[in-house]
Amino acid sequence: MVSNYGYIGLFLVVAILFTVTTLLLPVSLRFLKIIPKKPDPVKSSTFECGMETIGKSWVQFNFRYYFYALVFLALDVLVVLLYPWAVNLRELGTSGFIMILVLIFIIFVGYIYAWRKKVLEWK
Amino acid sequence: MTVALSGKEIAGQLEGKFPGSIVESGRDCIVVNSDSLLAVAAFLKDTQGLDLDYLNYITAIDYYDHFEVVYQLVSLEHNHSLVLKTRCYQRDNPTLLSVVNLWQGADFQEREIYDLMGIRFEGHPNMKRIVLWEGFQGHPLRKDYL
Amino acid sequence: MALKTEPFVLNIGPAHPSTHGVFRMRSTLDGEVIVDMEPVFGYLHRGIEKLAEERTYTGVIPLTDRLDYLASMSNNLAYCLAVEKLAGIEVPERAEYLRVILAELQRIASHLIAVGAFLNDCGAFMTPILYMIREREKILDLFDMVCGQRLTYNFMRVGGVSQDIPEEFLPALRRFVGQMPGFIDEYDRFLKENEILLARAKGVGILTREMAINSSAGGPVLRGSGVKWDIRKADPYSIYDRFEFDIPTGAAGDCYDRYRVRVEEMRQSVRIIKQAMEQLPSGPVRSEVPHLIHPPVGEAYAHIEAPKGELGFYLVSDNSIAPYRCHVRAPSLINLTALRDMVVGWKIADAIIIFGSIDICMGEVDR
């Protein structure tokens, strides 16, 4: 049992190590003066095919994009939860299977509701 | 074989409808004075026997004392074509009537003639430079452009 | 309840991977849907028509190479036809056949890039275009054999062709003409009923028949809308009346029809090259034309069916060694007239495909 948690601990350490190095690498290289640093205002302005941007992009756009995001979020969480379950399906046995069925059923009800309300149709 | 309609025959028909609009009619082209251009063009486009509904190209030539604008019109069903010319004599701010409402294909070509040759087309929805930028001095394709 | 949304302006600008060169669409967007679009040109305007007025008639030929740099052979052919019509110069038989073979090879090469770039815009990233560039390399080798250059050939002269073809050209051409239909069938097997391509291109960017004629579109754009108009049949120039080939036309005038028209045209071009190869006579490749031509005072307009549409040269001469005026009827610029009406109402992804299906070349648009 301990070795299983040991694996998770190892996985956690590697994950943290990886994120920290990728974040700190450019900072340290810049500190060691390997990466040249020449900031100028044009370099930090947004790139729009070689032109200056026109007007503001913080504008009010269509509300339906929000529905897309919501439906995606629901189904994405379901997928994330399915992965670990699918990996060790045999150890969990039928009780694990029932739990997952309940979870899928809940998300399925939400999906049917969104479908009936014609959320994704673009009027 | 695209038959080039003979200028004389078409000029004869036009003389009846639009008296005084034909300045000169060569072997395969008609020269129309500029203010009756739109009427003649509409007639050429809509009459049954001619229906020249395809504007092939518009170009302008600078002959020092006058500009000559050449339109080639083609009819896709009858497979015949006609060259229509107008002349405008002012040098500083030449203007002509735009044929965009008859043939939408004239849109960019007229803007390009304005940009490079300096001939303004009245009635064009978007009459501004097409290939050069707004602050450009002069019109490059003119013969007296340095 | 009305959803209040605000438009914002986006530059699908000059340095954009899918605008086939330096073309800018200043589009006003409402969310993803294009409300208004204004095409902006001029980023490659080199003033070729002004430069042509300071060069001799033969000196203008290298300029015409750089007009539509994907179909330089066709530009040379159109310009030489115009000067020959102006000066009344005869062209020997062998030169006529060589011109037809090279112009049709150039049409295949240009259509390969057109179709490849169109599929690239549809999202089939780099796969089809790499296949099609592989075929185009074979054509560029043939051109390399003939005139030593891969892109800007400067091969045709007033009164014929600059030099005869080497003897290994015909076997290589025979091998290419044998393989090419197989390659085109290969593309069709992948792409003809590909449901992604059908979903993305069918019914998108409809150019109706009347709008196509009214905005004087030409070439595959016009034929895609069902108008059977091809200069090689309607007004046969050089010796095109000796070959049989048919003209593919689309029905609905959407992006898929224009794509199908271009693929079919490649097959017809192979047919023409086969017939031209058998009837290729021997003899001189260039009539005696003085180096400095003095055409009589007057004007002439000659047009050909270039891969992108009707390419014409309108020359005015005043009996001097340089053209008084050399106007180029650029098919790409005129095909773009209807772009705004085809794009408004669609999303950005569709606008990129509609623009790709018109297949323009910026060297010709801006001249």
Add this chain to the structure above:
Amino acid sequence: MEVGGAGKYVYPAAELDRAEGEAIEALKAGSQQPISDPDQWLDEELHRNILLTTVDAVINWARLSSLWPAVSFPACCAFEFITAEASRFDLSRFGMEIVRASPRQADLMITAGTLTWKMAPNIKRIYDQMAEPKWVIAMGACAISGGIFASSYNVVPGYNRIIPVDVYVPGCPPRPEALIYGIRMLHKKIAKRSLLQEG
């Protein structure tokens, strides 16, 4: 779904064009003299100390073997560059097969094509927005000196009026082999680079 408030964020086209025109005129006035090429450190004797050479070598090797080109394709040379990228001449042997649309991820600008005054501010802006260290290959006769169009009223006689150029590749258009030779010369140039003079 009515589209309201159009005036607030959408500026009239004429005003935008005029602003663009002024930017072009300003740049045209300001860039009459070519910018000197950034290779003055190539020939003067380099005082390297031992410690840095291995670090130099590793970093230079890493940089030169993964140069990603930025999108700046005005004209005919673009298609020689695309065929150089394609399977026959295969630029991915040098780690260059991805052409980056945004200059943020690019460190090499291959200027394939004629530069006109209307495009000059845009090219300068893209060059400025590229991350350091960046290099420029001027590909084609038009990029070096305006080429066949040098006498035109709208052509910039050479990219070095606008941006500093590292390697010039002549030809109109240069064959892919010539471009690859130009890229190899840039690799040699990068290999000579040392951290001392950057600091």
